[in-house]
Structure formats: structure tokens, C-alpha cells
Amino acid sequence: MxxxxxxxxxxxxxxxxxxxxxxxxxxxxxxxxxxxxxxxxxxxxxxxxxxxxxxxxxxxxxxxxxxxxxxxxxxxxxxxxxxNEEIAEGDSTSDIKRKVIKHTNTAVSDLEYSINQKDIDQCAEMILNARRVTFFGIGASSAVAIDALHKFGKIGLNVNGFQDSHLMNIHCSHMTSEDVLFVVSHTGESVEVLNAASLAKENGAKIISLTSFSNSSLAKKSDVFLSSSTNDKKYHSEAMASRIVQLVIVDILYLSVFMQNEAKFYKALNQSRIAVSLNKT
Missing domain, CATH: 1.10.10.10 (Winged helix-like DNA-binding domain superfamily/Winged helix DNA-binding domain)
Structure with a gap:
């Protein structure tokens, strides 16, 4: 509760x-x-x-x-x-460190209550059954989308992603009902992500959104909405704690998918690690 x-x-x-x-x-x-x-x-x-x-x-x-x-x-x-104390003028570096850590810890702990397990299960099933999963985010949200692309790609799933909105629109215009679009947006109102989601939806693709506003335009377009809502503090940059929460949600979803077929995905993960090791001395 x-x-x-x-x-x-x-x-x-x-x-x-x-x-x-x-x-x-x-x-x-x-x-x-x-x-x-x-x-x-x-x-x-x-x-x-x-x-x-x-x-x-x-x-x-x-x-x-x-x-x-x-x-x-x-x-x-x-x-x-x-x-959760607000950062105040005159705070020492030690004060700032303590307050930021406390606020971030609280935001992550709140996930225990804010994320519905049925939604995680549904997202995992959609990703596992998809012909291809595409990850998309603009600005700071693109970092979260790339993190998801990296994780799911390492276990051998058919994934891709674009940071350029033109390429994203082109790709979404050719999606099918077998595809999943995973969209990350703090506000859920960025024109680029809404355009991509609309194109994908027109072609029958399923939409998973990771956003902080359940009443946003993106959330309303989605088949499944995952909430990253927090009360980011006055002096935090835009969506600071929400970004950390989004990364944790990606980790939860990734591991939920991974454990559906541990042997298969562990083998794929090792293959990826060996491939990456070629670039290391």
C-alpha cells in the first residue's frame, strides 16, 4: 500500500x-x-x-x-x-550532497507504490513478442532511450532507435502491428515524440510511454503508460530525479524480460560482452 x-x-x-x-x-x-x-x-x-x-x-x-x-x-x-529538504542559498557542498541523495533515494523508493506490476508484465510481454522494438526520446530523454536500447540490444532482441526526429518519423511510418515503439518523454508533450507516436499508432504499432504526466498527450496515445512522476525540487534541473527514476524503470523492465528466458538471454549477453571486448586492450 x-x-x-x-x-x-x-x-x-x-x-x-x-x-x-x-x-x-x-x-x-x-x-x-x-x-x-x-x-x-x-x-x-x-x-x-x-x-x-x-x-x-x-x-x-x-x-x-x-x-x-x-x-x-x-x-x-x-x-x-x-x-525532503529544499536546497537553500548558503548551503554547503555537504548540505547539497545530502539533500540531493535524500531526494533521489525517496523518488526511487516511491516506485514501489507508483509502478503497477501488471503494467510491467504487460510491457515485458509486448517487448518479448515484438518483431522489433524502437526506442525514442528527445533531449535529456534520449539518454534514457539509449540506455534502454543498449540493455535490450545486448540480450539479442531486435531493437533500434534514432535521435534524429526526421529519421524517427520515416521509421515510424513503416511500422506494423508487430512492432513496439518505446517512447521516453518527461512532459509527454514534445512535438517530436507525439508525431512519432501518432505515425506508429496509425500503422498499428503498440506504444509504451515512459513519462511523468499521466494526463499528457503521450500517455493518452499509449497502450501502456509507465509513470516516472516525482516532485522535483525548485533548484533541480528539469526532471533531475525523474530521469533517475526512468533509468530504474528501464532496469526493472529489462530484468523482467531477461528472467522470462534466462538461459537464452544470458548466452546472448555473453556474446555481446565478447563482441565489446574486441574494442578493449
Missing amino acids: ASLLSDIRTKYNLLSKTQKTIADYILDNPDATILLSITELANYCSTSETTVMRFLKKLDYDSYQIFRVNLAKELIDSPSETI
Whole structure:
């Protein structure tokens, strides 16, 4: 069962600007929150009680009192869950190191609750049964797509990928129902990935998306959506923790596929290692 705080973090990207203010206050001050009335919490966040209740609805709570009781219980049961501190002006390198490590560890731990096992199983089956799997991402997301291409290619699957959007569109225009397009995009709104997904879908290919926004255009085009949502902090570069989460999801999916036929894929992996060793002295 997902913890309350992890639920806030993984749903963070679905919140409005005002709701994110409430989420930030609770995540940064969980101990103080359990002592506040709904009116006091609204005042601290410069908003209304109605907005606080809309925020709670996103977390599937109909009662502020029940929310507060569950939060208090969570703080007693799992004190290490709190707090993910924001990097502040004047922080030493040691402070920055500690805060970044804590935030990243928390984001990865939240995957235990945010990724549905059925979705992983479905993705693994789609990859195993595909004639060919193509990986695609633009900008920082291309690094995650290349990592996936590298891992699945090493075990002998028929995979490819492009960083050039023109080549990607050409390739997707010739996909078939036997193909899978694996698309990585933090926002799920990059024009290049949406164009590629649309072309692939028109030709009957299956779409797996790895993105941080479940309500994004890319997620809606996908047969399976894998969520990499985190509440990246103010001073983090775009999707810093989300990128790490995406790499972990790729690893989970890779190993899920690998263990479906361990003997076969281990043999292929060794062949790849021998081939790569030719380039080493």
C-alpha cells in the first residue's frame, strides 16, 4: 500500500499550482501539518479550505481529519520518510550532497507504490513478442532511450532507435502491428515524440510511454503508460530525479524480460560482452 507522502510525491505533477503549494508545505512540514486545522493549513498556504479539500480529493480523501490521522500514523511508523529538504542559498557542498541523495533515494523508493506490476508484465510481454522494438526520446530523454536500447540490444532482441526526429518519423511510418515503439518523454508533450507516436499508432504499432504526466498527450496515445512522476525540487534541473527514476524503470523492465528466458538471454549477453571486448586492450 502506498504511503501518504509517497502518494503526494508521485501525484505531484497532476496538481494545480495552488495545490502544489499545499503539497510542498505538507512534504516540507509533515510534523507541523498534523497539528493544524484545515483552516490553519489553508492560511499557511495562502489559499482556501475548499482548495485544500480539492487537493485531498486528488489523494482520495474525503475527510481532512482522516488525512491528518493517517499522516500522524505514517510519521510514527516511518519517520525516515520525512523530510525532503529544499536546497537553500548558503548551503554547503555537504548540505547539497545530502539533500540531493535524500531526494533521489525517496523518488526511487516511491516506485514501489507508483509502478503497477501488471503494467510491467504487460510491457515485458509486448517487448518479448515484438518483431522489433524502437526506442525514442528527445533531449535529456534520449539518454534514457539509449540506455534502454543498449540493455535490450545486448540480450539479442531486435531493437533500434534514432535521435534524429526526421529519421524517427520515416521509421515510424513503416511500422506494423508487430512492432513496439518505446517512447521516453518527461512532459509527454514534445512535438517530436507525439508525431512519432501518432505515425506508429496509425500503422498499428503498440506504444509504451515512459513519462511523468499521466494526463499528457503521450500517455493518452499509449497502450501502456509507465509513470516516472516525482516532485522535483525548485533548484533541480528539469526532471533531475525523474530521469533517475526512468533509468530504474528501464532496469526493472529489462530484468523482467531477461528472467522470462534466462538461459537464452544470458548466452546472448555473453556474446555481446565478447563482441565489446574486441574494442578493449
